[in-house]
Amino acid sequence: MCDQTFMAATFGPCDSCGKTGPLMNIYIKNEPVNYCSFCVEVMAYRGLQKGETLETLRQESDTLKKKLEEERGKLNDVELHQVAEKIEVVGALSIKTRRVLKGHGNKVLCMDWCKDKRRLVSSSQDGKVIVWDGFTLNKENGVSLPCTWVMACAYAPSGCAVALGDGLDNKCSVIPLSLDKNENLATKKKSVAMHTNYVSGCTFTSSDMQILTSSGDGSCALWDVESGQLLQSFHGHTADVLSLDLSPSETGNTFVSGGCDKKSCVWDMRSGQNIQTFENHESDINCVKYYPSGDAFASASDDATCRLYDLRADREVAIYQKDSIIFGASSVDFSLSGRLLFAGYNDYSINVWDVLKVTRVSILFGHENRISRVCVSPDGTALCSASWDHTLRIWA
Amino acid sequence: TLVFSKDFSVAHPSIGVCFPHKNKSTMSGSSNLAAMKKIVQQLRFEASINRLKVSQAAADLQQFCIQNAVQDPLLTGVSSSTNPFRPQKVCSFL
Numbered sequence: 001m002c003d004q005t006f007m008a009a010t011f012g013p014c015d016s017c018g019k020t021g022p023l024m025n026i027y028i029k030n031e032p033v034n035y036c037s038f039c040v041e042v043m044a045y046r047g048l049q050k051g052e053t054l055e056t057l058r059q060e061s062d063t064l065k066k067k068l069e070e071e072r073g074k075l076n077d078v079e080l081h082q083v084a085e086k087i088e089v090v091g092a093l094s095i096k097t098r099r100v101l102k103g104h105g106n107k108v109l110c111m112d113w114c115k116d117k118r119r120l121v122s123s124s125q126d127g128k129v130i131v132w133d134g135f136t137l138n139k140e141n142g143v144s145l146p147c148t149w150v151m152a153c154a155y156a157p158s159g160c161a162v163a164l165g166d167g168l169d170n171k172c173s174v175i176p177l178s179l180d181k182n183e184n185l186a187t188k189k190k191s192v193a194m195h196t197n198y199v200s201g202c203t204f205t206s207s208d209m210q211i212l213t214s215s216g217d218g219s220c221a222l223w224d225v226e227s228g229q230l231l232q233s234f235h236g237h238t239a240d241v242l243s244l245d246l247s248p249s250e251t252g253n254t255f256v257s258g259g260c261d262k263k264s265c266v267w268d269m270r271s272g273q274n275i276q277t278f279e280n281h282e283s284d285i286n287c288v289k290y291y292p293s294g295d296a297f298a299s300a301s302d303d304a305t306c307r308l309y310d311l312r313a314d315r316e317v318a319i320y321q322k323d324s325i326i327f328g329a330s331s332v333d334f335s336l337s338g339r340l341l342f343a344g345y346n347d348y349s350i351n352v353w354d355v356l357k358v359t360r361v362s363i364l365f366g367h368e369n370r371i372s373r374v375c376v377s378p379d380g381t382a383l384c385s386a387s388w389d390h391t392l393r394i395w396a
Numbered sequence: 397t398l399v400f401s402k403d404f405s406v407a408h409p410s411i412g413v414c415f416p417h418k419n420k421s422t423m424s425g426s427s428n429l430a431a432m433k434k435i436v437q438q439l440r441f442e443a444s445i446n447r448l449k450v451s452q453a454a455a456d457l458q459q460f461c462i463q464n465a466v467q468d469p470l471l472t473g474v475s476s477s478t479n480p481f482r483p484q485k486v487c488s489f490l
Binding site: 040041044047060064068075076077079083087095098099118236274275276277293296310313314336381394396 | 428429430432433435436438439440441442443445447448449450451452453454455456457458460461462463464465467468469470471472473474479480481482483
């Protein structure tokens with residue numbers, strides 16, 4: 001049988017037949033195993049129903065894709081902005097830069113607010129992670145890490161720890177915060193997650209006990225912080241996953257992810273099942289964020305557009321774009337009511353969109369380089385933006 | 397022929413790349429059976445979910461916005477006295 005060309009990350013004895021050769025890393029019931037490509041095909045043949053062949057499966061896949069499009073199309077009876085015609089236009093916004101956080105020595109890659117609505121954590125390409133008091137600009141904690149790519153950071157719900165995603169050692173670690181400024185926090189760093197490629201995003205779930213990560217290896221994973229054990233893995237993306245966001249709804253046990261395969265996927269956290277997939281963007285999806293009610297989410301992409309997807313209608317319902325916007329959007333977040341969508345772009349600006357009327361309300365200027373992240377504070381009073389210009393800005 | 401690839405996650409400062417190298421093809425092509433079977437199973441699942449009309453879904457999104465608009469500080473522009481980030485009005489003793 002002619003072998004399929006694939007990227008072999010490991011070489012060694014196959015877990016199934018024992019022969020030494022290049023191995024495919026696959027998951028069987030969440031357990032990682034290494035099979036040679038022949039054994040993978042044999043397993044697939046055994047799993048076939050009567051009469052199924054590669055050809056019938058391909059045809060079925062095409063039919064199902066068409067059916068999916070049709071079903072989604074049938075429900076598209078009106079555009080979002082048409083429904084919103086009768087409501088009032090958003091008044092002039094008086095949002096300005098209120099604080100500039102200086103202290104990082106290189107590009108700020110990520111930031112997150114603490115639930116106390118005043119503290120925030122930021123991570124930078126200089127390996128430094130800083131915890132700030134947003135009101136006073138006081139730097140409360142600082143950690144210097146040996147690696148230079150802390151691509152993701154997240155505050156724990158309790159406010160007592162931060163999680164950091166590493167771009168070089170492919171791990172996500174948790175650091176407990178201390179009131180003692182002189183304590184060397186780097187020594188208390190505890191590795192929780194291990195991926196086979198860079199960690200692009202991380203977030204705590206409802207408690208300090210579990211972390212959800214997204215990675216350049218194409219997967220997302222749920223981990224137990226205490227033991228470092230992998231609780232659930234999520235496979236379906238066919239390229240790097242760049243972003244994830246947890247559903248804000250109390251009953252929801254779902255999260256959304258977006259990646260370089262131009263797809264955004266909604267997942268069930270308990271079963272690992274991919275519930276819905278959306279393929280509308282024309283380039284990498286850099287960021288995904290849930291609408292505050294949990295019924296929709298927005299995505300920002302290198303194709304210079306942001307899009308809104310409604311989960312119950314199972315389709316894209318709005319595209320936020322303008323001919324004059326040609327640079328990729330790197331990050332998005334909603335205001336508290338979901339009426340405003342803040343989007344950071346690679347042309348150094350933040351565009352503020354009216355979510356319902358699908359028009360641009362305002363542009364926020366100030367940063368001197370690309371925006372890497374925008375995040376609204378937990379009580380909606382302020383927007384924080386992190387940029388490659390080494391600073392963060394708080395807008396209110 | 398089999399292709400072996402190195403893991404390119406180490407930075408090349410000379411290129412000035414921000415991210416470690418993005419891999420565009422981590423998975424094998426969909427012409428093999430195992431992958432095809434998975435794709436079909438996933439599509440069968442997705443085709444079976446219940447969907448709402450956009451008019452209904454959009455109305456609900458709008459309803460949520462309207463109900464929460466008053467409590468949205470960035471939308472309504474909260475006065476300095478209640479927004480800790482805005483400069484306080486200075487009062488002086490006469």
